[in-house]
Every structure is written in structure tokens, then in C-alpha cells.
Amino acid sequence: MANSLESLVIRHTHRLPRPAGAAGEGAVAARQFDAVLASVGFKLSAELMERLSTLSRAAVVHTARRTLDTVREMVGDHARHNVYFIDFPARVPDTEEFWMRCVTEALGDSSARESVLTQLAHGVLDLLSLRTYGRYPHTYEEMLAVQDELIASAGDRVTVLHLGRALDEELTDLYLALAGSPTPLGEEDLRDLKRLAGRCALGPQPEAIPVRENRAVVNEARLAAGAELLVDTVVDVLRLACALSGGDVTLQEPTRFRSLPRPVRRALLAALDAVVAAHPAKLADVRAHREPFKRLGERLHPHEYPRWPHAAEVFAVARGEKEARSFEGRVDRLLGESDVLGAVRLLASAPGRLFRALDLLLRSAADQGERDAVVAAAVRVAPEVSGRVVLSVREHFDNRERESGGPRVFVSRKGRGWAAPDVRPPVPAADRDRLITALDTELRRRVPAPERLLVDPDVLDVALPLSGRAMPAGLGVLPRGSRSAVDGEQLRFFTYWKETGAPTDYDLSALFLNADYDTDRWISYTSLSVDGGEHSGDITHAPDGASEFINLSLDRVTAAFVVAQVNIFAGEGFDQVEESFFGYMLRDREQKGRPFEARTVRMKSELRGTGRVALPLVFHRADDGRWVATWLHLYLKGISTANQVEQNQVSVSKVVRAVMEREYLTVRYLIGLMSGRATAVEWREGEPVPDGPVTYVGLERPEGLHPDSRVITLENLRDLIPA
Known part of the structure; x- marks a missing residue:
């Protein structure tokens, strides 16, 4: 342990x-x-x-x-990364030539010949029916024997363990x-x-646990340890019940509640009773989760505990036996009656909800006087709103400057992404600008003012991690919308998966788009090589794990965008396989090396979303001609089987365009706010660090910092978000 x-x-x-x-x-x-x-x-x-x-x-x-x-x-070096074409990226065959070779080999196999001839007679041949197709034709050791050794380079990744x-x-x-x-x-x-x-449930605790899902996880441990529960809403208790049943504490997926021991039932009912007794209006929160509350009531048996009558009211509301008008319902009624000022007064009692409704309120206002009241209310309650929400609203209004009709990206909690035209009426520019100025002022007040601020410029274009769900687990992973330089002659991205039980076929592919986001070409198992790129070969089963690679010589790639993607052709989903991940490497041509070389890996991220098409990254040319990676971390729904890059090119193009044209708040923005109160000094790797304590913000911690320094890197980037 x-x-x-x-x-x-x-x-x-x-x-x-x-x-x-x-x-x-x-x-x-x-x-x-x-x-x-x-x-x-x-x-x-x-x-x-x-x-x-x-x-x-x-x-x-x-x-x-x-x-x-x-x-x-x-x-990702714990896996044995083999390739179908043993000399990859050298001598990758032409696609049609390779397929014909597979057919010829099958015709020479007496056990397969009759089946192949029958298929050919009907004019269609299923490559997957060929016994040699999609399976490694050589061992991992045989592949290593023909590959050159990697030549070390000063540009290889070095991650320091402190x-x-x-x-x-x-x-x-x-x-x-x-x-x-x-x-x-x-x-x-x-x-x-x-x-x-x-x-740690009985040890030191944070001053606050602002994220409700985190609170549910902590409450599960506190309940087991006999400590007091941290609940102030009835939904907190529902989340805890989900945690105890091994369910989804985000409440996005239904939980099958387990039978709970009597002491646990008493603890949950007592918590519900205390919340409602102190704040009866919180019964209104039940309506948004009526079905899970009804199912939970069947497990808690509140009728057996008359000493907690207020807990019974929760389930009466869930069953529709007791009225409890929701907060959102009251706001909707006021807006339906065109009473914007009334809605503003009501929402001011819940500052976070007011902030989330600002766009709607500004669009619903009948005149400038009502819009002035909306902005004034936002300014008044801003100090009571969490920093994450203030930053999210600030980013939102940055993207409302564009005219209606532009692409808008939607992302679910599970990373499922889709794009659609923005059909909302525009927000008046003057009101939008006043609101942005007020938000900047509030955030400037909250950010720290360190005496010495040391900044690695490579971190400036990293998007603020306003949600951990926008950044999967892994090494060197940046939040969605972040941009980072791609320095190297050869870009090689890869995917690895290991099936749990059913035969599973993932297909690594790349869609090449021009500057207008139209398809130029693609590279996949149906197009093994294009100018500047090679595919390592199609693997269709992964009982012991399988890898696929795409190698790009960046100076030969003419497309404006290269969209890396992993398509599920058949079998288990990303959240069902034993393991699946994506990553990319950078190296110079003279370095040679095996298909997978751990020291050249720049990032490796887990693939665990619910869609059937994963879009981890898009690589694109900047105005100065250099290549840049923009982080997507998106999943498209796709179809149940046979997802291919050719079929999803339109939906991929729309989503990529929506992300690329969106303005994300980055570390640069917060550093700019800090710089108004402190002097920021840029620091690059290899330069000496100051002798005294500093606040350092960068991708990785440099050696030699004073022990009293405050250090913010990718591992704790969330600490930049002001309270």
C-alpha cells in the first residue's frame, strides 16, 4: 500500500x-x-x-x-509498442499494393483460398477476414532487432524528479x-x-471544499471514520449516497443505489433533516433531481424514522406530494413575464446563479435602464462569486464579441463535443465592455501581488484549468484550448489500447485540413502514406495490447491543420478497455530510434471518454510558419461500429474550427493582472534562478529555487485560480 x-x-x-x-x-x-x-x-x-x-x-x-x-x-513505456510494418517509418508500402499482397498471401494459403475466391467472385473482399491482416507478423523482439538505436539529443524531454x-x-x-x-x-x-x-479524513482539512463532487468523496470517508458530515444542501446528501453506492457523484449518470446499513441510513436522514430544518427553502433543490431522490427514498425508508420529519419532506417533494417551487422556476416565471428587474433582484440572492444568467438577462432587457441594472447587480455581488465562475463568465463574454452565426462548441462533462452555429442575439457591445472591465477589476483585486514573480514564457499560452474535466490524466497534458510549440523535424503521435475481453480495433488517423477547414487528405489504414506522413499499419485485435503510430515530416506537410484522432472501428469503448492512451513524440531525423522512444515523448494522455471518436490534439501552422499544438480533449459520438476518418471529416472540421476560433483565458491573462501589482520577470530553462523566495509559474519546477518559493506548475496549475 x-x-x-x-x-x-x-x-x-x-x-x-x-x-x-x-x-x-x-x-x-x-x-x-x-x-x-x-x-x-x-x-x-x-x-x-x-x-x-x-x-x-x-x-x-x-x-x-x-x-x-x-x-x-x-x-507509456510500460507497454511493448510493436508496429505492423517492421521498418516503420521506412518502407511503408502503397496502400493498394499492400492490400494486393495480403490477398496474394491468402490465395496461397490452402485453408483460406476458397473463402477469398468466393468473396472475390462477389466483387467485395473483407480484409478483416484474412487471417494475417491486422495481426503483428513479427514479434516485438524481432522489430527491435531491425530498428536503429536512438541518438540522444539536447532537445529530448527531461522531467526532473525532486x-x-x-x-x-x-x-x-x-x-x-x-x-x-x-x-x-x-x-x-x-x-x-x-x-x-x-x-486523511480525521487529519487536517482544507479551509473550504468548494467543489460539491469533492465534498461527496470526502464525506464518504468522514462517514466511515465517524466524523461530522460536511453538508449544507440536500443535493450534498444525494451525492454522498451516490458515492456510497459506487455511483456518479457528478449526478450526470444514474446511480443504482445499494442497500445501506442502518447506521448509514440514519446518518443520511439526519443530514437531510438538519439541512431542511435550518433552510426550508432548500427543498426546492429536490425538484431538479426528483428521480434519484425517489430511488434513494426507497433505500432509506424515512417512514421508519419519525424523529426526522424534515427528511421525509424531501421525499414528499420528490414524489410530488409537497410543493416546493424551484429557484430556477421562479426566475423563469419572472422572465416569462418580462420582469427583468424582478429576476435580477431574485438572482442577486444567489450570486453564482446571477453570474451564469448575465448573458440571458442582458439579452432579455427591454431598454438601457434594465441593462444598467443587470451590470450594476453583477458588480455589486461579484465579491461573493467564486473565482472560477468569475473567470468563466469573463471568458464567455470575450467570445460574445463575434457576430451571431459563428461556430460555437459544446462540451459535456464527459468530454463529448459538438459544434453548432451561435444563434443567440448579440450582447450590446457597450454593456459587454463595461461588464468585462468590472470583471477585470474584481479579478485584479483577488490575484496575489508577489514581491518577485518569475514566469516561464512557455506557460503563457496555457489555458486556465477552469475545470479538471477539460484536462485528462497523463504526462505533459495541458487544458483544452492551450497552445504549445512543436519543436522538432519529425512529429510522431501514437495510440495504445488493451482490450478487456471482446476483440477491439482502434484506428489511429489524421485528417489534413486547409486554412478554410476543408479536407485536404488524410492518413489512416486506408491511406498508409501521403506526402510527409506514414502510418505504422492496422492492428485489429489487442488481447495483449496494441499500438499504432503516424509519423509526420513537418517540413513536407502542406496542410494548415493536422487533426489527430482515434476511431473505434469495433469492440470496446475507451471507457471499457483495460487501458488506452494517446501521445506524441518529437525528434530530429538523424536521431533514428525505435517507433516508441520514451525520452522523446512530449505528452501522454488517457483516453477514457464515452464517444466513439477521440480528438486529443490538432497541430497547425502559426503565422510565423512554426507548428503549434492546440489541445482538444474531445470525443465525438460517432457510430456504433466502423468509425473512419473519411466518414467523420465534416463533424471533425466543425468542432476543430469552433475550438480554434474560441478565445480561451490563459495564464498570460492572470500574469497580466498580477503584473499590475508586482514585477514579472521572464525565466527560461538554463538561466540562473534568484537567490531569495519567488513566486514561480512555469511548465516544470526549475532546480535551485529557494525552499520558501511558491511554485505553480502543470501539476498544481489549479492553484492559480483565485478564491
Whole structure:
């Protein structure tokens, strides 16, 4: 258990909890450990190297084994990445030539000949029916034997592992960071929080747990530990019940409630009773979740506990036996009566809801006087609205400057994306600008004013993580809408999947678009090579795991956009397979190397969405001719089987255009607000760091920072969001 918890700390913080063990002469073993780490793109910080050198060789080796397992999985090197074409990216055949070769081989096989001839007689041949198609024709070891060794380059990725504190201290800090996150967590982070909460429920707690899903996970652990529950709405109790039943605490998916022990039922009913007794108006929240509350009532048996009469009222509302007009219903009624001022007065009692309704209120206002009242109310309640909501509304109005009819992207909590024309009437420019100015003023008041602000310019175009669901788990993963430079002659992206039971066929593809987002061409198993690109070959079964690659020589690619995608042709979904991930590598031509080289991996992200087509990234040319990656993290619904790049090109083009034309708030925006109150200094890798404490914002923590420095990197980027 301790080892897995140590792994959790490494993944989240890139710190190795302070290694313990017998004292000794571990310097040689530590250097060997560092050398092995370098082969997968990691290295030990000077401080960590010094600590390991004071331990015995056995202690260093023990630490190294555990750590290597973790970092190899972080970068995707735990899998054996084979390719169909053994010389890939060299000598990839012409598609039709390759298919004819498959047919010829099948005709030469007496057991397959009759079936092939029958199919050919009908004019159609199913390649998947050929026994050799879609399965590796050679072993992993045979592939390695014909591939050149990778030549190391100064441009290879190097991720530094820093020395952490004792494991218990690191776990407590990580728990506090995840539980108190100002933004919703992704699915993997929520699972990690659950593990940590079980250990930390009775220890130090964050000052606040603003995200309700996080609160449900923490409450589950507190209930088991006999601690007081943290609930102030009836929906908090519903989320807790979902957590106890292994269901969805976001309430997006229905939960099948389990039979609960009597002590648990009493705790939930007591919590409901206390909430309603203190604030009867909160019964209105039941109506938005009537069905799950009715199902929960069947498990809690509130009629058996007359001492909690207010809890029984919750289920009476759910069954429609008691009236409780919802807050949203009252707002809708006022707007339906064209009483905008009345709606503003009501919404002012719930500042977050007022902010989310600002666009609608401004469009519903009958005259300038009503619009002035909307803006004035927003300014008045702004200090009571969470920083995440203020930033979200600020970003929203940035994108309302465009005329109606432009593309608008919609994204569900599960990452399902689709695009549609924006048919909303425009917001008057003067009111929009006044509101943006007021929001900037409020946010400027909230951001810290560090004495010394050190900024890595590579982080400036990273989108603010207003939701953890916009950024899946992985290494080097940036939030949706972020942009990062692609520096290298060859771009190679890859996908890996391992099926759970049913035969599963994923197809890595790339759609090439011109500057108008029209299809230029594509590369996939139906088009194995195009100018500047090669496909590694189609794998159709993955009982032991399978990989596909696309290699691009960027100086030969003429398209404006290259959209990487993974299509599910058959079998299990991304959230059903044992494992699936996507990533990309960068290298120069002279480096050679195997199809997968861990130290050249720039990012690796999990694929766990509910759609049948994954769109992780789009690569595009900037105005200066350099290539840039923009992060999508989207899933299209697709069809149940046989998804192909040729079929989804229109929907992909629409979604990509909507994301590319959207203005995302980035780290640059918040740094700009801080710079008005503090001096920001740019810092680039290789430059010396200041001697005293600083606030550092960058992609990764540099070595040598003063121990009292505040450090914000990709691992804790959410800490930039003001409270």
C-alpha cells in the first residue's frame, strides 16, 4: 500500500517522498539510477541525488525499482509498442499494393483460398477476414532487432524528479490540494482523492471544499471514520449516497443505489433533516433531481424514522406530494413575464446563479435602464462569486464579441463535443465592455501581488484549468484550448489500447485540413502514406495490447491543420478497455530510434471518454510558419461500429474550427493582472534562478529555487485560480 501511495505522490507532484533506509555509500547506485531514468526522459534533482547518495546501495536499488515502474507508466513505456510494418517509418508500402499482397498471401494459403475466391467472385473482399491482416507478423523482439538505436539529443524531454518530504506529509498536502481544489477534478483525480480521503479524513482539512463532487468523496470517508458530515444542501446528501453506492457523484449518470446499513441510513436522514430544518427553502433543490431522490427514498425508508420529519419532506417533494417551487422556476416565471428587474433582484440572492444568467438577462432587457441594472447587480455581488465562475463568465463574454452565426462548441462533462452555429442575439457591445472591465477589476483585486514573480514564457499560452474535466490524466497534458510549440523535424503521435475481453480495433488517423477547414487528405489504414506522413499499419485485435503510430515530416506537410484522432472501428469503448492512451513524440531525423522512444515523448494522455471518436490534439501552422499544438480533449459520438476518418471529416472540421476560433483565458491573462501589482520577470530553462523566495509559474519546477518559493506548475496549475 505504501508503494502505491508513493506512486500517487510522484504522479501528482513529480516529487519522490523522502527516501528512507539504512545509511551507506549509495552514490554509485544513485548515478546508475539516474542513468536509467534518463532512458525514459527523467532525471534526479541535485538535492534528491544527494539524499540517495547517503543511503545504502540496497535502499537506493529498492527506491529505484519502485520509482522506475511509476515513471515508465507515466510516459507509456510500460507497454511493448510493436508496429505492423517492421521498418516503420521506412518502407511503408502503397496502400493498394499492400492490400494486393495480403490477398496474394491468402490465395496461397490452402485453408483460406476458397473463402477469398468466393468473396472475390462477389466483387467485395473483407480484409478483416484474412487471417494475417491486422495481426503483428513479427514479434516485438524481432522489430527491435531491425530498428536503429536512438541518438540522444539536447532537445529530448527531461522531467526532473525532486526531493519531497516524508510520505505522510506529502500525502496530507496532496489530499488538501485535491479536496480543496477550486475547480472540478477529472475522474482519475477523483479516484485518487477517494484513496487519500480514506487515510486523511480525521487529519487536517482544507479551509473550504468548494467543489460539491469533492465534498461527496470526502464525506464518504468522514462517514466511515465517524466524523461530522460536511453538508449544507440536500443535493450534498444525494451525492454522498451516490458515492456510497459506487455511483456518479457528478449526478450526470444514474446511480443504482445499494442497500445501506442502518447506521448509514440514519446518518443520511439526519443530514437531510438538519439541512431542511435550518433552510426550508432548500427543498426546492429536490425538484431538479426528483428521480434519484425517489430511488434513494426507497433505500432509506424515512417512514421508519419519525424523529426526522424534515427528511421525509424531501421525499414528499420528490414524489410530488409537497410543493416546493424551484429557484430556477421562479426566475423563469419572472422572465416569462418580462420582469427583468424582478429576476435580477431574485438572482442577486444567489450570486453564482446571477453570474451564469448575465448573458440571458442582458439579452432579455427591454431598454438601457434594465441593462444598467443587470451590470450594476453583477458588480455589486461579484465579491461573493467564486473565482472560477468569475473567470468563466469573463471568458464567455470575450467570445460574445463575434457576430451571431459563428461556430460555437459544446462540451459535456464527459468530454463529448459538438459544434453548432451561435444563434443567440448579440450582447450590446457597450454593456459587454463595461461588464468585462468590472470583471477585470474584481479579478485584479483577488490575484496575489508577489514581491518577485518569475514566469516561464512557455506557460503563457496555457489555458486556465477552469475545470479538471477539460484536462485528462497523463504526462505533459495541458487544458483544452492551450497552445504549445512543436519543436522538432519529425512529429510522431501514437495510440495504445488493451482490450478487456471482446476483440477491439482502434484506428489511429489524421485528417489534413486547409486554412478554410476543408479536407485536404488524410492518413489512416486506408491511406498508409501521403506526402510527409506514414502510418505504422492496422492492428485489429489487442488481447495483449496494441499500438499504432503516424509519423509526420513537418517540413513536407502542406496542410494548415493536422487533426489527430482515434476511431473505434469495433469492440470496446475507451471507457471499457483495460487501458488506452494517446501521445506524441518529437525528434530530429538523424536521431533514428525505435517507433516508441520514451525520452522523446512530449505528452501522454488517457483516453477514457464515452464517444466513439477521440480528438486529443490538432497541430497547425502559426503565422510565423512554426507548428503549434492546440489541445482538444474531445470525443465525438460517432457510430456504433466502423468509425473512419473519411466518414467523420465534416463533424471533425466543425468542432476543430469552433475550438480554434474560441478565445480561451490563459495564464498570460492572470500574469497580466498580477503584473499590475508586482514585477514579472521572464525565466527560461538554463538561466540562473534568484537567490531569495519567488513566486514561480512555469511548465516544470526549475532546480535551485529557494525552499520558501511558491511554485505553480502543470501539476498544481489549479492553484492559480483565485478564491
